[in-house]
Amino acid sequence: MAQSIHPATQTVHVLCGGCNNKFDVVSSYQSEELRIELCYNCHPAYTGKRKISKAGKIDRFAARYEKRSTDLMTKTGTEADSSQKKPE
Numbered sequence: 001m002a003q004s005i006h007p008a009t010q011t012v013h014v015l016c017g018g019c020n021n022k023f024d025v026v027s028s029y030q031s032e033e034l035r036i037e038l039c040y041n042c043h044p045a046y047t048g049k050r051k052i053s054k055a056g057k058i059d060r061f062a063a064r065y066e067k068r069s070t071d072l073m074t075k076t077g078t079e080a081d082s083s084q085k086k087p088e
């Protein structure tokens with residue numbers, strides 16, 4: 001391991017404001033105390049209180065595009081009828 005290129009590390013006391021959880025981490029953070037709003041104890045992704053979509057971005061895009069394309073098809077059908085009535 002090369003010397004003098006790594007930052008100095010120390011034990012930092014982390015205080016969570018969301019659930020009052022306290023734990024220690026070794027970090028290069030420049031203070032002995034770090035206050036955070038969310039931690040592993042109260043974050044929705046870890047507590048399971050909020051559902052997180054497991055579908056991928058492509059799946060969500062395909063579902064959204066499919067819905068919009070069907071909406072557009074019905075809208076363009078009505079718009080095509082109204083545009084034909086307009087005089088030029």
Ligand SMILES: [Zn+2]
Nearest residue numbers: 016019039042
């Ligand atoms: Zn917390």
